[in-house]
Amino acid sequence: MQDKAFLNAGWYGPLPDVAAEAIRASIEAEYAHGRPIMSHIQAIREDKEALRREFAALLNAPPESVALTHHTTDGMNIVTLGFDWRPGDEVATTNLEHEAGFFPLYIIQQRFGVRINIADVGVGEEPLEAIAAALTPRTRLLSVSHVSYSSGARFPLEEVIALAHARGIPVLVDGAQSVGVFPVDVTALNVDYYAAPGQKWLCGPEGVGALYIRPDRLTELQPTYPNFNTIQTHDWQGRFTLNPTAVRYETGTIYPAVLAGMRASLRWFQEEVGAEWAYARIAHIAAYTRRKLAGLPGVRLVTPEKRQASLVNFLPVGWSAAQMAGLVAELDRRGFIIRSISHAPYCVRVSCGFYNTEAEIDGLCDALADVLAAGPEAVSIPDWAVQYNLATEPVY
Ligand SMILES: Cc1ncc(COP(=O)(O)O)c(C=O)c1O
Incomplete structure (x- = not known):
């Protein structure tokens, strides 16, 4: 953390x-x-x-x-x-x-x-x-x-x-x-x-x-x-x-x-963190993440707004499933741990916890904007994505 x-x-x-x-x-x-x-x-x-x-x-x-x-x-x-x-x-x-x-x-x-x-x-x-x-x-x-x-x-x-x-x-x-x-x-x-x-x-x-x-x-x-x-x-x-x-x-x-x-x-979650506080904080940080991601060029949100919980899923437009795995690996190198979903609806997923901060989301979005600007060809595809034969055509 x-x-x-x-x-x-x-x-x-x-x-x-x-x-x-x-x-x-x-x-x-x-x-x-x-x-x-x-x-x-x-x-x-x-x-x-x-x-x-x-x-x-x-x-x-x-x-x-x-x-x-x-x-x-x-x-x-x-x-x-x-x-x-x-x-x-x-x-x-x-x-x-x-x-x-x-x-x-x-x-x-x-x-x-x-x-x-x-x-x-x-x-x-x-x-x-x-x-x-x-x-x-x-x-x-x-x-x-x-x-x-x-x-x-x-x-x-x-x-x-x-x-x-x-x-x-x-x-x-x-x-x-x-x-x-x-x-x-x-x-x-x-x-x-x-x-x-x-x-x-x-x-x-x-x-x-x-x-x-x-x-x-x-x-x-x-x-x-x-x-x-x-x-x-x-x-x-x-x-x-x-x-x-x-x-x-x-x-x-x-x-x-x-x-x-x-x-x-469980004791820690309920007594020290406080479950009610955690739930409210998760909702807040997920809404913040949505807003920030929506403002990035080349990002399309997948998670419907009215159905938002803690997962904010988005599609980097023009990227393939294999390249999304590469994007996740590149963000990991830059200090942001997220994941991609390698089947329909192909996308990248940010899990918003009560312990996450607005500054972390700002940092994620800055790093993401940078990687997106360099384009899908600039990331390297991780070995696991090659082994899994992830599609190399853009999803959308
Ligand atoms: C919706 C859903 N169901 C089940 C699982 C599997 O969870 P578990 O490892 O607890 O069986 C996951 C995540 O891994 C999940 O996201």
């Missing part, structure tokens, strides 16, 4: 000192005193239950409805693979989803003959009509992001949920770009399933996230990754009862250092 302007929390957030210290302390304690010691195991269990309560409080959910996961994608898989799919069933989603949403759908399409209806919502400015058209009498699930990682648009989730619920369709939400960006109240939303990461906007370590399952959905969704968390009682002969809470969906052990780090990050 001190060496560079870090503007990429949409990928991983920065880790606060308190979390780094908690992680270090946990690793050192295990190394010094050993791991499978009952008092230690008990302390880890307590840490895990405390983290569940803390995630639940953040999302305004009952703690029994929250499963701890390893990341957002875990949650998307737990829900998508937890249905008793039959050939001819349909799922709906949008063209703006992350692999975390899409890939579990690909698998149920291949494994069970489920049809995927993809609503083309453009960049997400007015998504409702296209989403409604993707819902049919055979649709059993709508899987959608709260905020699109590729266009930056914040979907009008209340209305999306109302559309689906009016047709009796449950909604699974990918909350990777929303939790820690603005308040998310899963109870008020009446959402069926909501998956969240720890490592992005909540500034936690990698390897932990949360999945909310609406309490009345617990009896419908099957556990796909059975392990010691899943079953409450059994007789070693195949008769069993499931854990009565969302714990039944958890996929296994979470590294204790990660639990400790995530707790420290």
Whole structure:
């Protein structure tokens, strides 16, 4: 944070000192005193239950409805693979989803003959009509992001949920770009399933996230990754009862250092930073970034203004996907960490955190203006973009 302007929390957030210290302390304690010691195991269990309560409080959910996961994608898989799919069933989603949403759908399409209806919502400015058209009498699930990682648009989730619920369709939400960006109240939303990461906007370590399952959905969704968390009682002969809470969906052990780090990050985010302040600050810095970027020649904003959250996505006009990767690498050399999106809508993305300053955004825009003025031919294409075969024709 001190060496560079870090503007990429949409990928991983920065880790606060308190979390780094908690992680270090946990690793050192295990190394010094050993791991499978009952008092230690008990302390880890307590840490895990405390983290569940803390995630639940953040999302305004009952703690029994929250499963701890390893990341957002875990949650998307737990829900998508937890249905008793039959050939001819349909799922709906949008063209703006992350692999975390899409890939579990690909698998149920291949494994069970489920049809995927993809609503083309453009960049997400007015998504409702296209989403409604993707819902049919055979649709059993709508899987959608709260905020699109590729266009930056914040979907009008209340209305999306109302559309689906009016047709009796449950909604699974990918909350990777929303939790820690603005308040998310899963109870008020009446959402069926909501998956969240720890490592992005909540500034936690990698390897932990949360999945909310609406309490009345617990009896419908099957556990796909059975392990010691899943079953409450059994007789070693195949008769069993499931854990009565969302714990039944958890996929296994979470590294204790990660639990400790995530707790420290969450405490810091809520108590020291102040979640409400962070949300307001993010909105402010994103609006500032929009205004500054809009003033640069050769920049076209991709994120619709009325759908703005913390991601400000833009297109450098006349640049190819490969050149955008080169632009990002050049800005990195100049001290500004952002990223490019290498598929439609091809663009460059600035993640605005509460810790970013107007001066950092001014610096980014000055550096960007300079790189844009030199033209796309002046940047070198990074090796990874060559390996990924990124297109070399201008996007627009
Ligand atoms: C919308 C969206 N969903 C899911 C993911 C994947 O997140 P995770 O690593 O927590 O599974 C990301 C980002 O990496 C994302 O932007």
